[in-house]
Amino acid sequence: MPSRSSDQELDEIGEAQLVTQLRPYPVEAYEKDYGPDFIVNLTDDDTDDSTHQNIRSDHFLIQLKSTGKFDSDTETVHAKLTIEHLKQYMGQPIPVVLAIYDDTTREIYWRVIQEYVWDTLTDENPDWRSQTTHRITIPRSRLITDHERLEAAINRTQSRIDRRRQRALNIGEGVAFTPEDFSELEEHAEQERLSYRGHKLLIAQQYLKRGDENEATESIEEILNADYDDEATVKALFAQIYMRNPADGEEAVEMAEFAHKARELAANLEMDVDQHLATIFQQVAALFVFAEKRTEMIATDRIQSLDEFEVPEYGYLRDELSADLFHDELATMNALTEELAALLDNEEYYAYAVALPEIINYLTKRRQLQVLSKNDPEPGDSVTVDTGSGSPKGAGSDDTEGEETTLNETHPLVKQAEQLADFVTEPELEANLRKSVGLYHYCSRDPEIATEFLSDARELAIESGETALEDALDDQIERIEDVPNPYDTSQYDEDDDRDRQEMAKKILEIQGIEVDLEDPPDPYEADPMTVMGYHAVRDADPEPLYRHCEHLHLAYSPSEAGKLLGMGSFGSKYLWCQHGGFKYGTSLTDMFDQFKSEYCDGCNHHCPRPDDWEFSKDLEDEVEVVRYDPTLKSRVVPHSLHLDGNRTRYIDTESDETVGEDGYSHDVNFMYVPADRDDWVVAEAQDIQYTVFTTNRDDVAAVDAPGFVDRYSKRWDIEIEYKMIQPMVPSIASRDYRMRYFSFIFSCLLYNLWRLVDHSLKVLVTEAYDDYGRSSFDERLDPLLPMADLLASSLILFMLSDGLDPPD
Known part of the structure; x- marks a missing residue:
């Protein structure tokens, strides 16, 4: 039997001590082949039972190091980590704690790795990614048994992770570009000017400068359609990349596809620099796709804020989608940073400069999303990030117990681009850098600096004959003069009477569902989502129905798809009158026409609302209340309900609880359906013969009634055949x-x-x-x-x- 080493025994002791000293928290092994060893959930005290605790959804990871080499008199302990592991930890969406078990004192000391990198390592060595290992020192005052301090640090770090991801601060983390590197740019520019002149083929460059993309595309495709692939093919793919606007979701996907092809071809041709650049552009395109999804979510959030579109389930579903998107964004940002670091490690400074404009364009997009999602204060406002400790900074806390910053702080890569623009000798590249930096400052609410950079870029565009770029910059400078604050909505006409149908169409368009109210979809041939979307848009505004009569009431009951989309009108609708009459279906507009002809013509209670009547908040609430109140929902379905003129099956949802014996009973629901057999007929309504079926199933929807009747019919046939065997x-x-x-x-x-x-x-x-x-x-x-x-x-x-x- 093999013997265990002393290191293995020490590791087991350290693990046992970790579980013991973190006893209030569940500690489980982290089943991965690399990285952290344990995952820990935070807990809350159960107010009902002091002996129990509630497990929270917040958790963190632990990397445990066990040792017995430290002198108990020393004030610190330390552990050496590889840079590869550090980069893995920085890529985690939750805090990672380095825990060191000292066998001489039987104590465990800790430090949150992300905070250490942000607050200590980056200041001491901004280019830490170029190293192979790094030693982290922890003071003995950081005992892991101080659970309050540990939990405060975990909460604080999670808040900072979310904030840094929101501002895309992960991009370029640990990548430094020093003034000594700038001096080599001119040499690289001379060597690579032909290869990296904006990544446009010389054969298409003049067309692109004049803004003639059709002619440029023909020249580029002529190379791409050749029978062989060479360096020119890679450059042609880069030209296709630069002709795409990644801010457009579809073009971002196209950009990613071209970048993927360029990366594979560059790898086959051993064009290492081009391979790195293509990978960077592919990652940037992916980030723009994620940003497009964020934009869609913000648009839906805004519409959800309106009472008539509010769906309670939307918040939960949105949080799930947002969490998945967060993980994808974080992984892509880390991969992008790796490629930037690789370019600098190989001293490919010019290629690094070429990659920056598109990255800064993405940072600008993120800046816009941050403001539009209401996570940003007014310009110049000072923001104190919540430390999670419940105490103000300075009240006996560490130097890392709080973080005060302004959200107008410029991203580090933007600062690099500002410096690079003063060193590059290529007018086109300098113009691209200054343009991207200018737009970033504009979206950061700094119009003066934005105008300065954009004006410099315009002069460079004139110098290099970039007519198309010159025109675009002229338009942008003029816009800044007219609208200094890009988020100022006063420039748009406010429409107090919001068009609910247009808002509903916007939600569907975000999901790729096009609805044209002038061209109804064929219910038998069109996609079901399109058909339901058409009815949802038509029925989005209930005001005309309420104007018809003050006794008329309606309610929306969204389907699961409607809940996910955040559309209350995407699903079933109820329409009823307190003096009699009821309709239920998916098209409120069609139901209303039938309802008027069946119940309103000649009605003595008909009372139209006055011309000055307005759709009130009370009526908006009424539209919502029925769908979540089963008692009220059953009351609005009268006993006389059978079926409507288009032969749709309906049911009476009121149950008979007297059925049963010996103290047992079960619900009975009555289903009124058109009779398929003469011997089924029990009565006639509107010249249509119908029959009644009963079921013990609860909450039978109208659309389910035909299926149940068909099932029961087949069961009867089987039972009849069985009874023939006497x-x-x-x-x-x-x-x-x-x-x-x-x-x-x-x-x-x-x-x-x-x-x-x-x-x-x-x-x-x-x-x-x-x-x-x-x-x-x-x-x-x-x-x-x-x-x-x-x-x-x-x-x-x-x-x-x-x-x-x-x-x-």
């Missing part, structure tokens, strides 16, 4: 539905058992006599089918252990 029909006089149900199932079991025995005997005989019981053309008998029937009957009988109530 010896097997049970004889029971009890009216207890449970006894009759048991008798029926048990007799089915006996019948199938008899079939199995009979069939098995025949199988045994046919094995001995090949021609017994069958013709020469028949196959051998197989007991599989009778066995299946027997097992099915047995299974149904065993299910009765929970009670003898029959299924629906």
Whole structure:
């Protein structure tokens, strides 16, 4: 039996101590092949029971190092980590804690790795990614048994992770560009000018400068359609990338596809720099796609803030989508930073400068999203980030217990681009850098600096003959003069009477569902989502219906898709009058036309609302209340409900709780459907023969009624055929539905058992006599089918252990 080493024993002791010293928190092994060792959930005290705690959804990771080499008199402990591991930890969406167990003192000391990198390592060594290892020192005052301090640091770090991701501060983290590097740019520019002149082929460059993209595209595609691939093909793919605007979601996808092709081809041709650049552009395109999704979510949030579109389930679904998107964004940002670091490690400074404008354009987009999502204060406002400790900074806290910053702080990569613009000798590249920096400052509410950079870029565009760029910059400078604050909505006409239909169309367009109210979709050929979307937009504004009569009421009941979209009108609708009359369906507009002809014509209670009447908040609330109040919902469905003029099945949802005996009862719902057989007819309504079916299933929707009736019809056919076998029909006089149900199932079991025995005997005989019981053309008998029937009957009988109530 192999013996264990002392290091293994020490690791086991350290793990046991960690679980013991973190006893208030659940500690579980983190099942990964690399990185952290444990995952820990935070907890809250249970107010009802002091001996129990509630497990929170907040959690963090622990990397444990166990050692016995430290002198107990030293004031610090330390551990050496590889830079690869540090980069992995910085890429985590939750805090990562380095814990060092000292066997001499039997204590564990800790530090949150992300905070250490942000507040200490980056200041001491901004280019830390270029190293191979780094030693982290922890003071002995940081005992892991100080749970309050640990939890405050975890909460503080999680808040900073969210904030840094919101501002895309992960991009370029640990990547430094010093003034000494700037001096080499001119040499790189001379060597690579032909290759990296804005990544446009010389054959198409003049067309692009004049803004003639069609001619440029023809020249580029001529190279891409060649029978062979070479360096020119890679450059042509880069030209396609630069002709795309990633701020447009579809063009961002196209940009990612071209970048992927360029990356693979550059790898095959051993064009390392181009491979890095293509990967960077692919990651930037992916970030723009994520930003487009964020924009869609913000637009839906804004519409959800309106009472008539509010759906309670939307918040939960949105949080789930946002969390998944957050993880994807973080992984992409870290991959992008790796590529930037690789360019600097290889001293490819010019290529690094070429990559910056598109990255800064993404940072500008993120800046816009941050402001539009209301996570940004007014310009110049000072923001104190919540430390999670509940105490103000300076009240006995560490130097890292709080963070005060302004959200107008410029992103580090933008600062680099500002410096680079003064060193590059290529007018086109300098113009691109200054343009991207100028737009960033404009979206950061600094119009003066933005105008300065954009004006410099315009002069460079004139110098290099970039007519298209010059025109675009002229328009942008003029816009800044007219609207200094890009988020000033006063420039737009405010429409107090918001068009609910247009808002509903906007929600659907965000999801790729086009609705044209002038061109109704064919309900039999069009996509079901498009059909439902059409009705949702038509029915988005209930005001015209309320104007018709003050006694008229309606309610929306969104489907699961409607809840996900955040549209209350995407689903079923109820329409009823307090003096009689009810409609239920997916098209409120069609129902209203039918309702007026059936119930309103000649009605003595008809009372139109006055011309000066306005759609009030109370009526908006009424539209919402029915869908979440089952009691009220059952009251608005009258007993007289049968079916409407278009032969849609309807039901009476009021249950009869008197059905049953011996203290047991079950709900009964009545389904009124058109009669398919003459012998089913029980009454006539509007010249349509209908019948009534009952079911013990709760909350049967109108659209489900035909399916249930069809199922019951098939069951009756089976039962009738079964009753034709008289010896097997049970004889029971009890009216207890449970006894009759048991008798029926048990007799089915006996019948199938008899079939199995009979069939098995025949199988045994046919094995001995090949021609017994069958013709020469028949196959051998197989007991599989009778066995299946027997097992099915047995299974149904065993299910009765929970009670003898029959299924629906």
